[in-house]
Amino acid sequence: MLGAKVGRRNAEELRAALSRAGLLDKKHAIIDDADNVIIPVTSEPPRSMLEANSGTMIEADFPTRKQRRDPIELIREAADIPDRLLRLLPSKWERLGDIGVIRLDDALNPYEDKVAEAYARVLRLKTVLREVGGIEGEFRRPVSRVVFGRDTVTTHLENGIRYRLDVADIMFSSGNEEERIRMAGIRCDDETVVDMFAGIGYFSLPLAVYQKPRKIVACEINPKAHSYLVENIALNGAGARVQPFLGDNRTLAGESFADRVVMGYVKTTHEFLPVALRYLRDGGVLHYHETCPNALISQRPLQRLKEAAQRRNVEVLRFKEIKSYAPGVSHVVLDARINAHA
Numbered sequence: 001m002l003g004a005k006v007g008r009r010n011a012e013e014l015r016a017a018l019s020r021a022g023l024l025d026k027k028h029a030i031i032d033d034a035d036n037v038i039i040p041v042t043s044e045p046p047r048s049m050l051e052a053n054s055g056t057m058i059e060a061d062f063p064t065r066k067q068r069r070d071p072i073e074l075i076r077e078a079a080d081i082p083d084r085l086l087r088l089l090p091s092k093w094e095r096l097g098d099i100g101v102i103r104l105d106d107a108l109n110p111y112e113d114k115v116a117e118a119y120a121r122v123l124r125l126k127t128v129l130r131e132v133g134g135i136e137g138e139f140r141r142p143v144s145r146v147v148f149g150r151d152t153v154t155t156h157l158e159n160g161i162r163y164r165l166d167v168a169d170i171m172f173s174s175g176n177e178e179e180r181i182r183m184a185g186i187r188c189d190d191e192t193v194v195d196m197f198a199g200i201g202y203f204s205l206p207l208a209v210y211q212k213p214r215k216i217v218a219c220e221i222n223p224k225a226h227s228y229l230v231e232n233i234a235l236n237g238a239g240a241r242v243q244p245f246l247g248d249n250r251t252l253a254g255e256s257f258a259d260r261v262v263m264g265y266v267k268t269t270h271e272f273l274p275v276a277l278r279y280l281r282d283g284g285v286l287h288y289h290e291t292c293p294n295a296l297i298s299q300r301p302l303q304r305l306k307e308a309a310q311r312r313n314v315e316v317l318r319f320k321e322i323k324s325y326a327p328g329v330s331h332v333v334l335d336a337r338i339n340a341h342a
């Protein structure tokens with residue numbers, strides 16, 4: 001096979017020139033040879049290109065470059081289903097730890113097992129769940145069914161934080177990832193934080209692990225989610241900073257004790273504003289989430305917050321769309337400082 005031998009210093013320049021000229025052999029890997037490298041080529045490059053980089057042509061045996069193939073191609077190959085259905089295999093899926101969640105077209109129903117097995121095999125999943133509904137009820141439970149494997153409990157790693165959860169029973173929205181990561185960067189030194197909808201620690205853990213709050217009161221009403229929250233606090237060494245509270249977030253004692261209140265909930269979050277504002281001291285910060293029709297995004301979240309704040313002053317710090325929630329509806333977050341009435 002043909003290769004261009006070149007000193008290490010000029011290697012990148014020659015490689016780029018060969019690539020631009022369409023002469024780089026991408027099926028084979030570059031050879032490292034002491035002070036030189038040998039770049040595989042598909043045919044002899046112009047002499048001027050070699051000379052410009054002090055390269056010479058040689059014969060060499062190049063190792064084959066491992067081809068990275070799109071997993072969906074491998075899944076299509078692995079799925080033992082009629083060819084006409086292959087195009088229906090979803091090219092997107094959720095992966096939480098070693099568990100996969102897929103949504104399938106009904107035409108694939110007779111082949112559900114085979115399809116699930118193909119995803120499991122190619123993506124190396126211990127269990128595959130099929131999403132059969134949305135996220136339901138006060139506890140925000142996902143509606144899904146196991147279609148491969150058995151064990152639905154896993155540990156999902158995100159941003160250096162380990163979240164243990166039962167994927168069949170507890171939601172974990174990949175669309176909220178950016179927001180979970182943003183919370184990790186919110187300075188809250190020495191603050192008392194109330195996380196009103198803590199779940200398994202989606203926001204409490206990033207704050208506790210990456211910042212130095214004095215205390216985070218993490219409220220969770222679902223005993224199952226609360227028990228994973230307790231486990232995750234330990235798993236991430238956040239026990240000194242996070243106090244899990246099992247129960248309704250409206251039942252905390254006291255008022256004006258929180259420097260920050262996190263309201264990571266959808267649909268009815270506004271109903272909890274009066275209680276959040278009762279906990280928040282003057283000058284404290286609220287992270288208010290809302291699912292809002294797109295046509296109302298520029299007014300409704302702030303309007304609701306101002307109404308709940310009554311005579312207190314609302315200072316908007318930041319407003320952001322987190323994700324599309326449903327057609328024409330967005331999940332947004334408004335950060336605001338609530339100041340005493342001037």
Ligand SMILES: C[S@@+](CC[C@H](N)C(=O)[O-])C[C@H]1O[C@@H](n2cnc3c(N)ncnc32)[C@H](O)[C@@H]1O
Nearest residue numbers: 139140173176197199202220221222248249264
């Ligand atoms: C699932 S989380 C929201 C998702 C999260 N923002 C994320 O990043 O994926 C919402 C949690 O609030 C809990 N919850 C709902 N109402 C509550 C209440 N009144 N008090 C405490 N927790 C509540 C639910 O059980 C659920 O676990």
